[in-house]
Amino acid sequence: MVGSDRILTCGNYRVIQVIKWTEAYATGIAEIDKQHKMFFRIVEDFRLSHVEGRGATVYEQVVNLLAAYARGHFGYEESCMHAHNCPMAANNKLEHTQFLRFIERTRKQYRLHGYRDHESEELLGTLEDWLTNHIGKVDVHLRDCVSK
Numbered sequence: 001m002v003g004s005d006r007i008l009t010c011g012n013y014r015v016i017q018v019i020k021w022t023e024a025y026a027t028g029i030a031e032i033d034k035q036h037k038m039f040f041r042i043v044e045d046f047r048l049s050h051v052e053g054r055g056a057t058v059y060e061q062v063v064n065l066l067a068a069y070a071r072g073h074f075g076y077e078e079s080c081m082h083a084h085n086c087p088m089a090a091n092n093k094l095e096h097t098q099f100l101r102f103i104e105r106t107r108k109q110y111r112l113h114g115y116r117d118h119e120s121e122e123l124l125g126t127l128e129d130w131l132t133n134h135i136g137k138v139d140v141h142l143r144d145c146v147s148k
């Protein structure tokens with residue numbers, strides 16, 4: 001879903017659809033769920049800032065925060081998957097690596113060109129898609145491994 005699909009405007013009234021953590025994303029490990037909820041909050045806050053015209057102000061910090069938070073969270077989650085012999089462990093690690101590379105490319109673009117509104121919009125769409133797909137299709141496999 002692209003960003004504009006998430007905004008409904010009627011006169012001065014605007015409704016913004018943000019992505020939310022639900023039980024469907026539960027992994028069976030409370031600490032991981034807590035970290036995932038924070039991930040959702042970072043992206044939600046970024047979406048609201050962008051829509052309110054504060055994209056340029058928050059962009060660099062959001063990207064830096066994402067890079068740092070993702071690194072810490074991924075490390076923790078990967079060790080949990082490894083400890084529980086989760087068959088998704090290798091795939092999970094691969095997607096994490098690809099995500100971190102993507103964030104690094106994003107940071108590089110910012111250093112080269114500065115803030116660009118369309119890049120911020122694209123980043124948001126990618127983050128929203130990545131988060132819901134990755135957690136919903138890969139991370140949730142932990143649930144079965146933990147309950148064994």
Ligand SMILES: [Fe+2]
Binds near residue numbers: 134138
């Ligand atoms: Fe993951």
